[in-house]
Amino acid sequence: MNIIQPDDDKAPCCIPGASGDKPAAGAVSSEKTSHPQSQSRADRPSRLIALPAGRGLVGTNSPLLSMDGESPLRRVSLQAFEIDPFAVTNAWFEQFVSATGYETDAEQYGWSVVFHDHLETTDALPRVANAQWWVRVDGACWNHPTGVSSTLDGLEDHPVTHISWNDAQAFAQWAGGRLPREAEWEYAARAGQGDVRYPWGDEEPQDQQETYRCNIFQGDFPNTNTAADGYAATAPVDAYAPNPWGLYNMVGNVWEWCSDAFKVNSLKRNAKLRNKQAVKEGEKLLKGGSFLCHRSYCTRYRTAARSGVRADSSAAHTGLRIVFDV
Numbered sequence: 214m215n216i217i218q219p220d221d222d223k224a225p226c227c228i229p230g231a232s233g234d235k236p237a238a239g240a241v242s243s244e245k246t247s248h249p250q251s252q253s254r255a256d257r258p259s260r261l262i263a264l265p266a267g268r269g270l271v272g273t274n275s276p277l278l279s280m281d282g283e284s285p286l287r288r289v290s291l292q293a294f295e296i297d298p299f300a301v302t303n304a305w306f307e308q309f310v311s312a313t314g315y316e317t318d319a320e321q322y323g324w325s326v327v328f329h330d331h332l333e334t335t336d337a338l339p340r341v342a343n344a345q346w347w348v349r350v351d352g353a354c355w356n357h358p359t360g361v362s363s364t365l366d367g368l369e370d371h372p373v374t375h376i377s378w379n380d381a382q383a384f385a386q387w388a389g390g391r392l393p394r395e396a397e398w399e400y401a402a403r404a405g406q407g408d409v410r411y412p413w414g415d416e417e418p419q420d421q422q423e424t425y426r427c428n429i430f431q432g433d434f435p436n437t438n439t440a441a442d443g444y445a446a447t448a449p450v451d452a453y454a455p456n457p458w459g460l461y462n463m464v465g466n467v468w469e470w471c472s473d474a475f476k477v478n479s480l481k482r483n484a485k486l487r488n489k490q491a492v493k494e495g496e497k498l499l500k501g502g503s504f505l506c507h508r509s510y511c512t513r514y515r516t517a518a519r520s521g522v523r524a525d526s527s528a529a530h531t532g533l534r535i536v537f538d539v
Contacts, residue, residue: 227468227499227502227503227522228499228522228526228530228531229344229347229526230496230523231318231377231527255387257390258297260298260299261296261297261298262296262298262460263293263294263295263539264295264296264458265293267291267400269289269290269396269397269399269400270287270288270400270403271287271289271395271517272284272285272517273285273286273408273515273517277512278512278513278518280477280483281477281513281518281519281520282476282484282487282519283517285478289396291397292539293539294393294537294538294539295538295539296393296460296534296537297535298459299372300373300450300462300467300469300532301373301384301534302373303355303356303368303369303372303373306384307356307365309388310356313387315383315387317354317376317377317380317527318379318380318526319354319355319377320355323352324352324353325353325354325527326347326348326353326528327347327348327358327359327528328346328348328446329347329348330346331359331446331529332359332360338350345435346435353375353529354375354527355373355374355375355376355380358375359529370449371447371449371450372447372450372462372532374447374528374531375527375528375529375531376531376532377525377526377531378470378524379524379525382472384533390535390536390537391537392533392536393472393534393535393536394471394472395471395498395500395519397536398463398469398471399517401460401463402500404456404458404460405457406457410517411464411514411515412456412460412463413426413456417508418508418514420432420439420441421441424454425441425442425453426453426454427464427465427466428442428444428453428504429465429505429514430505430506430507432507434507434509434510445504446529447467447530448462450466452466463501464514464515464516465502465503466501466503467501467503467504467530467531468500468502468528468530468531468532469501469532469533470533471497471498471499472497472498474491474492475497475519475520476491476521477491491521494522494523495523496521496522497521497522497523498520498521499520499521499522499531502515503530503531
């Protein structure tokens with residue numbers, strides 16, 4: 214049953230897109246989905262980090278995945294804003310759901326996709342075409358990350374997953390913030406270091422090293438994850454050292470939604486076709502890569518890397534981080 218599609222035919226490992234309509238039974242109204250109860254809005258977190266107005270860099274002149282629109286490198290002017298040093302946790306998202314009764318897109322669809330190695334069995338379960346490591350699991354959602362029998366016990370400080378762009382928007386509104394624009398996200402990730410490949414500089418993460426800098430795949434993707442860094446799936450949001458501005462896990466761990474629509478800035482024919490597809494599908498932008506990235510297959514854990522998928526799509530490695538206007 215081919216009901217989900219990879220994001221592109223060259224490197225479909227990242228975020229499979231949802232397809233088809235949500236079931237009518239049990240689905241919440243669009244008003245509820247788009248506008249959580251404002252009277253239950255969360256308090257503004259005290260941990261926010263204020264970033265100054267300035268000139269930031271976006272993109273790269275040395276793209277590794279040109280079809281994603283990583284190039285060119287360009288300078289943009291940014292207003293001051295505040296950013297959460299952490300991705301949104303399961304515990305915080307649970308507060309949102311308790312306060313508003315919100316149902317995520319994955320809950321409304323009745324399924325999401327899970328990495329094959331995180332399931333006890335995958336017999337007879339549908340898989341994503343051209344990316345067989347992605348398995349459709351009925352009941353998988355933010356509070357049942359690998360299916361209905363799974364829970365969040367011990368994962369309260371891990372990033373929430375199975376989050377769509379629609380879900381991320383709804384949470385950000387309730388929290389009094391918003392999703393970052395791509396330029397803001399890269400400005401925060403680069404932390405004043407200039408044209409660096411990663412939030413810590415240019416040093417490439419290795420499968421074996423004394424100090425791990427981010428949560429990505431180690432081993433033979435997609436068959437064997439050695440989890441040498443201690444995590445086969447998500448890590449706590451404060452794991453690993455922060456970047457120079459005090460922000461944690463800007464790459465690796467989970468993909469983070471941005472407010473932007475996905476677009477490739479190129480006049481080439483394949484870029485025009487990609488943009489046409491993105492507009493048709495209503496694709497939104499994600500940044501940062503995830504715990505499934507590995508240099509042997511998907512190098513999207515770089516600061517300039519990006520991906521796009523339908524706004525109602527979710528997976529076991531899609532989450533969010535929010536920013537606040539000053």
